Amino acid sequence: MDTVTKDAIVQQLIQLTSRDQVNVDPDQLNYASLDFYRKYPRARKIYQAPIPVAIVYPENVAQVAAVLKYANDTGVNVIPRTGGSEIERGLESAREPHIIVDGSRLNQILKFDPEDMQLTVQAGVPLKQAEDWLNEKGYTTGHLPQSQPLADFGGLVATRSIGQLSTLYGGIEDMVVGLEAVMPDGRIVRIKNVPRRSVGPDIRHVFIGNEGSIAFITEVTVKLFPYLPDTYHYLAYTVDTMREGFRLLRDIVAAGYRPSVIRLYDAQDWSQFYPKHAEKPVLIFRTEGPQPLSDATAGAIKAMVEASSQTQPYEPLDEIIDWFKHLTWTQKEVDAEVNQLEKTPFVGFTTEVAANWHEIANIFEAVTARVKKEIPNLYGIGGHSSHSYVNGTNLYFVYAFIDAEDDPAGEMARYHDPINKIIVEETLKRGGTMSHHHGVGKARAPFIKEEYGSSYWVLKTLLKSFDPKNTMNAGNIIPLEFWDEPD
Ligand SMILES: Cc1cc2nc3c(=O)[nH]c(=O)nc-3n(C[C@H](O)[C@H](O)[C@H](O)COP(=O)(O)OP(=O)(O)OC[C@H]3O[C@@H](n4cnc5c(N)ncnc54)[C@H](O)[C@@H]3O)c2cc1C
Secondary structure, eight states: OOSOOHHHHHHHHHHHSOGGGEEOOHHHHHHHTOOGGGHHHHHTTOOOSOOOSEEEOOSSHHHHHHHHHHHHHHTOEEEEESSOOOOSSTTSOSSSSEEEEEOTTOOOEEEEETTTTEEEEETTOBHHHHHHHHHHHTEEOOOOOTTTTTOBHHHHHHTTOOOTTHHHHOOHHHHEEEEEEEOTTSOEEEEOOOSOOOSSSOTHHHHTTOTTSSOEEEEEEEEOEEOOGGGOEEEEEEESOHHHHHHHHHHHHHTTOOOSEEEEEOHHHHTTTOGGGOSSOEEEEEEOSSHHHHHHHHHHHHHHHHTSTTEEEOSOHHHHHHHHHTOSOOHHHHHHHHHHHHHOOEEEEEEEEEEEHHHHHHHHHHHHHHHHHHOTTEEEEEEEEOOBOSSEEEEEEEEEEEOTTOOHHHHIIIIIHHHHHHHHHHHHTTTOBSOSSSOOTTTSGGGHHHHHGGGHHHHHHHHHHHOTTOOBSTTSSSOHHHHTSOO
């Protein structure tokens, strides 16, 4: 730290906000230095990344602007944060000194507009809080990521998140109609809320998915939908092979049906929920919406799946309904996992990718075969598809291993990173994308050139033009060692 001392940073942050808004508690700074990517070291209190100088909690957009401008002028790295549920090292700093700019006090629902079917919130509004509030009024955002009880709107937009009902409602990019954000130099920009626009490139996408590397999102407006829980139909089947399961997913979506949930689990992955069903892959569907539409969609899916000679009804169906109710992770599940990791070196992770239909089964088979062959002490690897499109689907690999050395500091290098590498390699070489919804962070940033190919130049030009000093989450999306390379 050549130009600015830690004390000077803290004093200046207090000047720009207030004493009560600047946190320098050592335990909280340590905890904030890592995210869920290093959940095993974090559970054992081993902090391997730079520790932030402070966490600052702005209470209005002017304070966000003042803090960002100060950081930009003095070379302080800024890590934006809202819910803190990041899992790809996006909350870890690649450069010192750094501060966490935490949006959780920007927590107001600003406008509920049932006529235009829109909701405007500040970035730190928890999704679960907004969703419960809307449900009581008969509306929904349609956004139900597994992290719904953990994540806030700013982070959800910044990571291009997606929820379990995506086939009907879309990902967050289909939901956001407008937003407000603060650029690194303190400039405040707003994108208005209109149903569609044809006015040049759609600049919402400069911010959606920026992962804190271009701007700090302060306000978001999303679409609303009617909340109709009485119209749900659940359907579930076992299927003899993953390939037949993928074919059915493809045919249902390609034919134009839009269930809210359409999933395929391999037997290994499903057995973590119901071990007695560890024999065959499982297909799961939920339909919803206006009653005639939900009924018709469920009827058509039933007919298509039952026409296959490789499917059998899953019994009991109540198991599926109950499983779906408990699919989201609350703080309780997070705490339970931390407790377990404190005691036992049994570590579970996930990595998700996406590809076109003609390659998806090949990727599933290649990855599971390679991981089983190359990774020692593997407890198991399985996976599921949970978001389908006319041209392809995602694959969410779920794996666990026993860290025989019980060495959380070295575990990443021995297990998690090599498994990630296999998944990314096998996906990229078949034309898929290395991240369907968890973002790039710093974990997958080393593969960013292979991901983008000839369009990498466009990505780098975009990030560098809005954040020329690399103030915003340096090393995220584009690693530090790539930043100054000639084009
Ligand atoms: C148990 C669990 C389940 C999950 N399930 C899903 C899932 O179903 N679908 C899914 O998409 N993801 C999922 N995730 C990943 C994660 O929850 C999402 O990426 C979520 O969108 C992050 O939101 P957050 O508010 O917690 O953001 P944070 O963790 O605070 O931040 C995430 C990233 O966005 C940046 N950021 C945060 N706030 C802002 C802001 N205001 N402006 C600019 N940048 C910002 C951060 O710098 C960081 O890079 C899951 C994570 C966990 C731990």
